[in-house]
Amino acid sequence: MLYANQSQTNITVGLQYQELLGTVLFAILTSVPCCVCLSINGTMLFTLRSKPVFRETSRYILLYNLLFADTVQLAQSQLMYILAVCRLRLTYPVCGFLTMLASLTNKISPLTLVLMSLERYVAVCYPLRHATIITIRNTGVAVIVVWAFSSVNVLTQVLLMLNFYFENPEILQMADFCGKDSVMLDPISDVYDKAYTCFLFISAAMVVTCSYVGVMIAARSAYTDKASAHKARNTLLLHLVQLGLNLSSTIHNPLLIAISKILDRITSVRIQIVLYVCIIILPRCLSALIYGIRDQTIRPVLIYHLYHLCCQWRRSLFL
Template sequence: MQNFTELPANATSQKSLSVIIKVCVVIPFFCLFLCCITIMLHVFASQRQFLDTSRYILFVYMLVNDTLQILSSVLLFLFVMGQVKFAIVYCVPLLFISAVTFQNTPLILATMSLERYVAILYPLQRPAAWRSDHIWIIILSLWCISCSFTIVEYSIEEYDPAVDVLPTSMPCKGITHRSSPSRILFKAAVSVLFFAVVAVIILFTYMRILLETRKLRQDRVSVSRAMHTVLLHGFQLLLCMLAFTIPITESLIVLHANWLPEDIAFFNYFCFVLVPRFLSPLIYGLRDQSLRGYIGKKILCRSNKVKHRVRGKLLDGLSAS
């Protein structure tokens, strides 16, 4: 009889330990990401010359979008780990933000590649929409496109009229209830369309810039940097597409390892959703020489201030003793 009573307790303790480990892995990773993003945004806010360039404005927009995406994703992760239940009406806004920012990422990459294309091929006759004082029109258009597709996705869902959205509580997950086949098909079609269009745009801009390098003889350095930037956007797109390999990795893990479903879900979330969103802005930001220099100065200033404060406290302690 004692063995039967100990089994549930052991299973519960193992599950609690697994939850603690997962949270301890995600939270420091998330805090490190927030520190890096905060430093970058502080550099942009303190150095006004960055906000006078369309390329850096789009990069700031990508930072904000990825921050919202990771923040909503981590909140959903913590709610699932803590088995927190919400009313449907309170859960939908968080899911909506997560879905919109996820779809926004490939659109931003395509826009940044097109901006490099316009800057290289039309340096003196740049269209008004691509100038720094009008780039907000393109940014607003990207938000409208992402929001419209997400609204359509939620509107075609078949909801149960007997379920009240206010008192009914359920886990706040990516799929809070059984999704209809039409919604699953629409979501898959939109994802494939987004990433296919962005891949074509990145390939097109890279080929045009590559052909332009054969014509230009003077400013080959900036053209070469633009080519590398477009290639980087292609790599960022590949990182974003890792999220669509989750069904494949789930099948492979099930075949070769006896993992629990929640462990498989966490592995896929951390490796194919969280890590790519973390690396994407950091790779682009640290690659830029001007931005990297200001970030290095900012970190050095912070470390010097901390050293001076520690020395001051030590001196005050010695004088008091």
């Protein structure tokens, strides 16, 4: 009997050790690429504020807005992922704040891509009026409108959630891990979020596609700069890819729920790590990498700052 109890204890301790080891491994596998992406995005944001040419050019201002939203969302997603891995349960107000912050930044990205597409469309199709239409003031107003529009959507979601919690005031401590599905307990909130997301991404895709078609038509004109039109066309295609990646992040949680119902826990966790890195982390770093490499003005400044950042890391490791 004593031997059986001791064996059972050893098995329990072994399982707990394996579970702890798996938790640490999963946290490392996601935290390392996330830290790398945050470093690249942070360097890119610093680069876009380091010189007047970046601060006084509309497309760089829009790029800064896009990168800022992506960086905030990346940091927030990693925080929520670590909380879930560590099995820490939050209160509904704290989780609601983190979820609404993610919703805000997630909606900023496609709207900013729309503005960037329209800016490229005006630059190619109306080159003589570009300087009068796309001004610093108009760009600032457009960015404010984007944030205000997204904030109204978040405020609407908060009001719908508060309506449910006021009807059930005893609910405060979460029984599950923090996530959008855990916060939106009212069916109306879930329906509203899905409807708004569909409307937003369909509208954004239509605007970017129409801008691409307009640039293609303008490229055939004899009065259009062929090199500029070709570069703008590639940029708009890039915007469509970014829009698709942003849309894929909205189906991340439903996809994980569907996978967990079909596969066993170990396989589901492994797939979850792959999907999280590929769908959440890497797309948030894509903009900084692509624009930093493609843009002739940004590239040398970005490489200079990245080089000094790597030197500081190396120096700190050997101290």
